[in-house]
Amino acid sequence: MLALVIQLFIAGFSSFLVVGLVSLYDPGSTEGAIEVDVGVTGNASGEVATTVADEGLRVVPYQSQSAAGAAFQRGNVDALLHATTQPGGRILVEATAPEGSFRTTLVVSELKSALSALEREQRARFSQRLDRQPIDLPPEERSNPYFSFTYTVLLPLLAFLPAFISGSVMADSLAEEAERGTLELLRVAPLSLRDVVDGKAIALVGLAPAQVALWLALLSYNGTAVANPLSVLTLVTGVAAVLVAGGAALALRIGARREAQLLYSFVALGAFGAASLLPQSPQNLVARLAVDSATTLTWLTLAATLAAAAVAYAGLRWFAGGAEA
Amino acid sequence: MKARNVARIARWETTRSAGDVDRETAVAFAVVLLALAAIVPALVTMGPTPGEGIYRVGVADDSQYAGVVASDPQLAAVDPAAEADVVVTDTSIIYEDSQKGRAALSTLRSATVSYNDFLMRQEPDQAAAFPVVVSLTYLPQSISVTAQPADGGQQAGDGTGAGDGDAGTGSGGVQTGGDGATAGGEVPTTGGGLSGLLGQAQSGTPSSLSPPFPLQSLVFAFAFLLPLNVVIQAYGSSVLAERINRRGEPMLVAPVSRGDIVAGKTLPYFLGALALISVISVATGAGALSVLAIAPLAALFLAATFLGAMLARSYKELTFVTVTVSVALTAYAFVPAVFAEVHPIAAISPLTVVVDSITGDGVSAGQFVLSTAPPGLAAFVLFGLGTGVYREEDMFTQLPVPSKLLDALAAPLTARLRAGLWTALFLPFVLVAELFAVAVLFVAPVSLSLPLLLGTVAVIEEVAKSVHVLAGFERGKFDRSVRTALVVGAASGVGFFLAEKLLLVTQLVGLPELDVAQAAFSPAALGVSPGLLLVAPLALHVVTAATSALGAARSRLAYLGTLLVAVLVHVGYNLAVVVAFA
Numbered sequence: 001m002l003a004l005v006i007q008l009f010i011a012g013f014s015s016f017l018v019v020g021l022v023s024l025y026d027p028g029s030t031e032g033a034i035e036v037d038v039g040v041t042g043n044a045s046g047e048v049a050t051t052v053a054d055e056g057l058r059v060v061p062y063q064s065q066s067a068a069g070a071a072f073q074r075g076n077v078d079a080l081l082h083a084t085t086q087p088g089g090r091i092l093v094e095a096t097a098p099e100g101s102f103r104t105t106l107v108v109s110e111l112k113s114a115l116s117a118l119e120r121e122q123r124a125r126f127s128q129r130l131d132r133q134p135i136d137l138p139p140e141e142r143s144n145p146y147f148s149f150t151y152t153v154l155l156p157l158l159a160f161l162p163a164f165i166s167g168s169v170m171a172d173s174l175a176e177e178a179e180r181g182t183l184e185l186l187r188v189a190p191l192s193l194r195d196v197v198d199g200k201a202i203a204l205v206g207l208a209p210a211q212v213a214l215w216l217a218l219l220s221y222n223g224t225a226v227a228n229p230l231s232v233l234t235l236v237t238g239v240a241a242v243l244v245a246g247g248a249a250l251a252l253r254i255g256a257r258r259e260a261q262l263l264y265s266f267v268a269l270g271a272f273g274a275a276s277l278l279p280q281s282p283q284n285l286v287a288r289l290a291v292d293s294a295t296t297l298t299w300l301t302l303a304a305t306l307a308a309a310a311v312a313y314a315g316l317r318w319f320a321g322g323a324e325a
Numbered sequence: 326m327k328a329r330n331v332a333r334i335a336r337w338e339t340t341r342s343a344g345d346v347d348r349e350t351a352v353a354f355a356v357v358l359l360a361l362a363a364i365v366p367a368l369v370t371m372g373p374t375p376g377e378g379i380y381r382v383g384v385a386d387d388s389q390y391a392g393v394v395a396s397d398p399q400l401a402a403v404d405p406a407a408e409a410d411v412v413v414t415d416t417s418i419i420y421e422d423s424q425k426g427r428a429a430l431s432t433l434r435s436a437t438v439s440y441n442d443f444l445m446r447q448e449p450d451q452a453a454a455f456p457v458v459v460s461l462t463y464l465p466q467s468i469s470v471t472a473q474p475a476d477g478g479q480q481a482g483d484g485t486g487a488g489d490g491d492a493g494t495g496s497g498g499v500q501t502g503g504d505g506a507t508a509g510g511e512v513p514t515t516g517g518g519l520s521g522l523l524g525q526a527q528s529g530t531p532s533s534l535s536p537p538f539p540l541q542s543l544v545f546a547f548a549f550l551l552p553l554n555v556v557i558q559a560y561g562s563s564v565l566a567e568r569i570n571r572r573g574e575p576m577l578v579a580p581v582s583r584g585d586i587v588a589g590k591t592l593p594y595f596l597g598a599l600a601l602i603s604v605i606s607v608a609t610g611a612g613a614l615s616v617l618a619i620a621p622l623a624a625l626f627l628a629a630t631f632l633g634a635m636l637a638r639s640y641k642e643l644t645f646v647t648v649t650v651s652v653a654l655t656a657y658a659f660v661p662a663v664f665a666e667v668h669p670i671a672a673i674s675p676l677t678v679v680v681d682s683i684t685g686d687g688v689s690a691g692q693f694v695l696s697t698a699p700p701g702l703a704a705f706v707l708f709g710l711g712t713g714v715y716r717e718e719d720m721f722t723q724l725p726v727p728s729k730l731l732d733a734l735a736a737p738l739t740a741r742l743r744a745g746l747w748t749a750l751f752l753p754f755v756l757v758a759e760l761f762a763v764a765v766l767f768v769a770p771v772s773l774s775l776p777l778l779l780g781t782v783a784v785i786e787e788v789a790k791s792v793h794v795l796a797g798f799e800r801g802k803f804d805r806s807v808r809t810a811l812v813v814g815a816a817s818g819v820g821f822f823l824a825e826k827l828l829l830v831t832q833l834v835g836l837p838e839l840d841v842a843q844a845a846f847s848p849a850a851l852g853v854s855p856g857l858l859l860v861a862p863l864a865l866h867v868v869t870a871a872t873s874a875l876g877a878a879r880s881r882l883a884y885l886g887t888l889l890v891a892v893l894v895h896v897g898y899n900l901a902v903v904v905a906f907a
Binding site: 072073074075088089090091092093094095096097098099104105108109111112115116118119122123125126129130131132134135136137138139140141142143144147148151152153156168169172173175176179180181225253254256257258259261262263266267269270273274276277280281283284287288291292293295 | 346349350353354357358360361364365367368371373375376377378379380381389390393399401410411418420424425427428430431432433434437438440441444445447448449450452453454455456457458459460461462463464465466530531532534536537558559562563566569570639640641644
């Protein structure tokens with residue numbers, strides 16, 4: 001019950017967090033909603049003004065820097081550009097943006113794209129001075145700025161967190177039984193230790209893909225289509241099995257909850273870190289499967305993960321059987 | 326509380342934690358840490374991209390775009406005839422009209438821009454290759470017209486923009502870079518990257534500009550608060566471990582007070598948290614003031630974990646409690662700081678103090694008090710509640726959490742008037758909860774947020790006035806008579822009223838200037854006679870507290886009913902005040 005409340009709470013903030021995290025990823029993704037007014041001064045202002053206006057900003061020319069500065073202070077314009085031509089053809093632009101607000105990011109992103117357009121135009125003008133010409137840019141299309149973030153960061157996070165939690169709960173469960181002494185009672189019952197471990201493990205390994213399935217359904221309902229859902233769930237089950245086996249083995253060996261949890265956290269982190277060094281890391285696997293860009297290597301890595309899961313689980317059962325004696 | 330006992334217990338806690346680990350586990354730890362240390366440099370050098378190869382681009386090997394596709398890890402080159410999201414032919418670029426296709430096209434476009442920059446860096450004529458040089462500074466805008474000439478203002482702007490050495494050389498660098506630029510040399514880039522994200526001045530080519538990250542507080546929330554999670558995990562484990570198999574019994578029997586034990590057990594973890602925060606402060610460039618600002622929040626983390634560990638029945642339950650505490654407190658720290666533009670709201674969060682001390686803006690005393698006093702007081706109260714159940718009857722039993730909570734609330738109520746004292750002590754929580762509600766509802770339109778806020782405030786205050794009264798009746802601390810109920814209710818109401826005057830601290834920061842905050846905190850501070858100002862709220866609190874106390878004296882169901890009545894009365898009062906003086 002508490003877990004559900006926590007997840008609802010996090011989900012409530014998630015849209016906030018997504019916007020926040022995406023802005024960290026790509027601060028320019030916030031542009032387009034508001035029109036930015038730019039005050040332009042300087043002897044190169046003519047060229048700058050036309051290009052900047054073409055990019056969708058509203059240009060207000062001023063005769064002097066002081067007049068432009070006063071207008072900026074009053075809030076009549078959102079940014080200032082003072083453009084001067086240097087000998088040699090370079091244009092030196094001194095840009096001023098408002099300080100410390102959400103609008104700052106928007107203004108700076110728009111200035112950046114306008115000035116990049118100016119740079120391209122100037123390069124075209126000086127084309128005879130260049131050995132190699134810059135490559136033509138592909139057409140500009142309105143695309144979802146959160147696409148990459150959703151499939152490459154958010155989705156793997158949602159997929160692997162339940163697996164990590166399953167392993168952690170497994171370690172907790174066994175370590176607590178060991179600490180309280182109830183593990184001895186369980187072993188006296190007609191079940192073997194192997195069966196006890198099996199029972200706990202199957203429940204927890206099964207819980208992870210169930211949670212991820214719910215997340216995938218929620219995302220699809222929200223407009224984020226996920227391709228190959230069954231393959232993603234299979235991958236999650238495999239990873240969960242590996243983590244649960246690891247957590248259980250640690251708890252059985254160490255028998256104290258604090259050390260077992262700490263060691264489990266470090267080992268799980270290390271395993272994920274090491275796996276990131278693979279040509280196709282688990283995170284990358286989820287992204288590729290979800291976006292339908294899987295290659296042969298993807299399927300091979302998936303198969304290898306399942307094999308590793310089977311080996312890990314068999315190892316756990318052998319270990320539990322050995323600990324019995 | 327004796328300092329000597331506290332110090333001794335603290336020392337035991339530290340050495341016992343370290344000494345408890347057996348040789349095999351210690352070796353395992355060492356091996357794992359070494360392995361992690363080996364992986365980190367590999368990760369840093371190889372820098373795996375999360376979205377490697379998710380966009381398939383059909384491009385021939387001899388096309389000029391082949392180099393572009395090879396330079397961006399997110400793009401994967403495939404045969405033009407095979408299945409692809411974007412196909413590059415000799416004449417045009419075709420893309421699939423789906424979300425993925427358009428995203429692939431944008432990525433190809435930005436990859437081409439970067440690749441062009443790479444090509445241009447190899448050109449001998451740099452003035453033609455990079456014909457535009459930008460230097461970016463930030464200036465504050467004000468509504469009133471300034472008398473200073475803009476040139477003077479601009480220089481002052483460069484001065485304020487030079488928050489650290491980087492930006493200083495940035496402005497200076499433009500002058501020398503200007504000469505270099507005219508000579509057609511390399512364009513010096515200064516101030517991009519992290520300082521760019523934090524809004525310091527930058528200079529260089531247009532592509533090197535990094536727009537500042539609007540939610541700086543999010544970065545600091547992660548940097549400062551995520552490591553605290555490790556500390557509270559260990560602390561919670563240690564506290565709960567005392568309750569298993571009656572391990573904590575010898576300590577209870579020893580000639581030390583409960584306060585000594587709790588303080589001694591907590592001290593090493595609090596000092597550890599402070600050390601961690603100091604290290605992070607130094608690493609991020611924040612000053613000593615940020616450590617002072619975050620310390621009460623760290624204390625609140627520990628206090629909430631302590632109470633959670635005293636109430637939880639197992640390690641699993643403790644994990645959930647710890648996660649709830651982390652998420653709630655991180656949200657409390659992060660959400661208000663988002664509203665950096667609206668300074669009174671942002672002042673609620675200690676992270677704003679951190680951000681201000683890094684960017685060099687001043688921190689007013691009122692702002693500092695507003696962000697540190699509520700968490701500090703709340704921590705104090707939670708430790709008090711937890712220490713109340715640090716006794717044999719509660720520590721080694723397996724009662725469900727709500728039942729234990731009632732125990733904890735009832736434990737300090739040894740006399741009827743104590744109810745009033747504890748209502749007063751709950752005020753930090755009321756404040757924290759109401760501030761949070763203000764921060765969350767701030768973004769909604771006033772027509773929606775105001776009634777919602779009035780309702781929320783009423784519920785929070787009524788619960789704070791009555792929940793421990795219920796506990797007192799349920800646990801037999803008070804006899805269930807009408808007279809007792811009225812006395813206890815009146816005491817609770819008076820306690821609340823007196824402590825509420827502390828809310829005047831919010832005036833220090835200008836919070837009442839906002840409509841929403843005004844409705845929450847001082848609906849009556851709108852030009853009314855002092856007598857009415859004092860009597861009306863006192864009457865309200867006493868009446869509502871007595872109502873819910875009457876219900877609590879009968880049964881839980883009656884309590885819920887009278888609580889609802891009290892909330893409605895409170896909402897009615899708030900509406901009347903807001904409408905009458907609006």
